[in-house]
Amino acid sequence: MIKPLHKFVLIKKEEKENKTASGIVLSTEKKEVPSIANVIAVGDECTSSLKENDRVIYKEYSGTKVTVDDQDYIVIDEKDIIAKFE
Template sequence: MALNIKPIADRVVIEAAPAEEKTASGIYIPDTAKEKPQSGVVVAVGNGKVDEPMTVKVGDQVLYGKYSGTEITYEGKEYLIMKESDIYAVI
């Protein structure tokens, strides 16, 4: 299913990786204590700025800052919209 969100300029839409459900030792983590994931997959990319073309593409696995982006819910799924400059690395 294609995502019907088209980011503008240097923005990207990212589907965040799921939060950890349990620790390495097997203890389950409650929803209130789960850490916000800092990685995800790019699902939509803007056209970039006139003098700055986009360097990430749809399908790239990326790492981003803990407090980066704006959370949105679209058709029951959660996404982040952020500037490309908020992405630290492509995995």
Template sequence: MSKKFSVTPLHDRVIVKPAPAEEKTAGGIIIPDTAKEKPQRGTVVAAGPGKKDEPVSVKSGDVVLYGKYAGTEITIDGGDYLIMRESDILAIV
């Protein structure tokens, strides 16, 4: 992300931009809005400094996998984001 993000998370919090939901299956079937699943992949746009003795291991631009119900949905500058603890992140892709 080349633009400066206007919000800085505190401690071990991370702000993630979720990837768009799948529109089609591998076979070409179009998925209706009611059947789409929540994405579990996203890009880190901002990360806090970490806890006192534990720095944050993710950085801005990392693509991460997180739990299905992880984080809190927020809207910043017209965009939808998730804010979550670093411990909610399962892997860096």
């Protein structure tokens, strides 16, 4: 597992389902994908109330993408997370 350092947060982007209720696959061309993710781990120096399994909205082009064991993650600065679902 990856443990972020300092004020960084490890998140995993939510994958949006591209099917209708009846099973029709929808095209993803020019479709905006929301920047919603789940928190996997939080650095020791983070001052926000973020914790594991929180659902958050983050700035779209921020963070560093990493792949570990065929899983895609983003290591992002705590300040680039702009909202948390409650």
